[in-house]
Amino acid sequence: EIVMTQSPATLSVSPGERATLSCRASQSVSSDLAWYQQKPGQAPRLLIYDASTRATGIPARFSGSGSGTEFTLTISGLQSEDFAVYYCQQYNNWPPLTFGGGTKVEIK
Amino acid sequence: QVQLVQSGAEVKKPGASVKVSCKASGYTFTSYSLHWVRQAPGQRLEWMGWISGIGETKYSQNFQGRVTFTSDRSASTVHMELSSLRSEDTAVYYCVRPVNYRDYIDYWGPGTLVTVSS
Numbered sequence: 001e002i003v004m005t006q007s008p009a010t011l012s013v014s015p016g017e018r019a020t021l022s023c024r025a026s027q028s029v030s031s032d033l034a035w036y037q038q039k040p041g042q043a044p045r046l047l048i049y050d051a052s053t054r055a056t057g058i059p060a061r062f063s064g065s066g067s068g069t070e071f072t073l074t075i076s077g078l079q080s081e082d083f084a085v086y087y088c089q090q091y092n093n094w095p096p097l098t099f100g101g102g103t104k105v106e107i108k
Numbered sequence: 109q110v111q112l113v114q115s116g117a118e119v120k121k122p123g124a125s126v127k128v129s130c131k132a133s134g135y136t137f138t139s140y141s142l143h144w145v146r147q148a149p150g151q152r153l154e155w156m157g158w159i160s161g162i163g164e165t166k167y168s169q170n171f172q173g174r175v176t177f178t179s180d181r182s183a184s185t186v187h188m189e190l191s192s193l194r195s196e197d198t199a200v201y202y203c204v205r206p207v208n209y210r211d212y213i214d215y216w217g218p219g220t221l222v223t224v225s226s
Contacts, residue, residue, distance in 0.1 A: 034212035043202055043216035044153070055214065087153060091211035096168045097143070099153040 002026050002090050006100035012108040019075040021103045023088035028068045032092035035064055035073045038102075039084045047086075048073065075105070083107055110134040112142075112203050112217035119223045125191040128220045130203030137184040138162055140205055143213070144177070144188045148199040156201075159186050193224045 003026040013019045023033065031051040036044035046055040048064035051071060061076045075082055088100040115129040130142060138161035146154050157167035159177040167175055176189045190197060203217035 032210075032212075036213075043219055044213075045216070046212065046214050049207075049210070049212040089153070089212065091206075094211065095155070095157070095166060096170075097145075097155040097206075097211060099155075101152045 001096060002029060002093055002098050004088055004090055004098050004100035006086075006088060006103050008103060009101070010104045010106060012106050013078050014108045015078055015080060017078055017108075019078055019082075019105050021073040021075075021086055021105070023066075023071040023073070023100050025069045025071075025090055027093070029090040029092035031067045032090055033064075033066070033071050034089045034091065035062075036087045036089065037082075037084045038087065044087060078105070080107075110205065110215045112205060112215060114201075114203055114217040114220045117221040117223070119225065120193050122194055122224055122226055124193050124224075125189055126193060126222050127187055127189040128201050128203075128222070129185055129187050130217055131183065131185045132205070133184060135205075136161075137181060140208060142186050143204050143206060144175075145202045145204055145213075146199040147202070147219075148196065151199075154199075156188070190222075193222075195224050198222065198224045 005024045007022045033051045035048040038044040052064045063074045085102045085104045087102050111133045113131045141158045141160045143158040144156040159165050163179045165177045178187045200219040202219045204213045205215040206213045
């Protein structure tokens with residue numbers, strides 16, 4: 001099973017600043033990596049797939065990068081609606097599909 | 109548009125079983141698999157398995173023997189039954205539809221809260 005590790009667990013950022021979230025896989029997942037945003041009481045929402053492709057309707061301030069075992073989600077110019085929990089997920093080698101433990105982006 | 113509508117919240121006692129349903133619409137039901145993912149309080153998302161559009165199943169080893177997926181194609185509905193419930197099974201259970209052959213998840217159901225408590 002591929003283990004996904006996200007860091008940091010919590011990120012405190014001021015509105016308008018940049019947030020950089022990391023996701024590491026225990027073995028290479030090529031570019032088969034997705035990012036999701038989850039707000040309280042809601043299901044996760046797909047942001048990024050194939051490590052760097054934005055999903056339909058996702059603003060350009062969200063960008064993804066990386067391949068192999070190291071990935072980054074960058075949110076440029078954080079807006080109030082961006083404060084949420086973010087998860088990464090690998091779909092290269094499954095079952096099982098595996099998710100990271102999440103990074104909570106909170107208002108500084 | 110694609111929609112996944114799940115059944116309502118459940119409260120169960122330890123040792124009991126729970127059955128959660130997921131009705132799909134907005135696409136050809138038999139053309140996509142549906143997966144189940146759960147999220148316990150404060151825990152990461154956990155994949156439970158999938159059922160294909162024609163009823164084939166694959167279960168996570170973590171739930172093997174305790175979970176059963178079934179499908180009613182006439183109603184475009186899948187069901188997830190989890191048995192021998194314990195307190196650690198308290199979670200929100202999501203029905204999700206990944207992109208075919210890519211397996212990132214573009215559609216999520218709203219989730220069903222299952223609480224296991226004596």
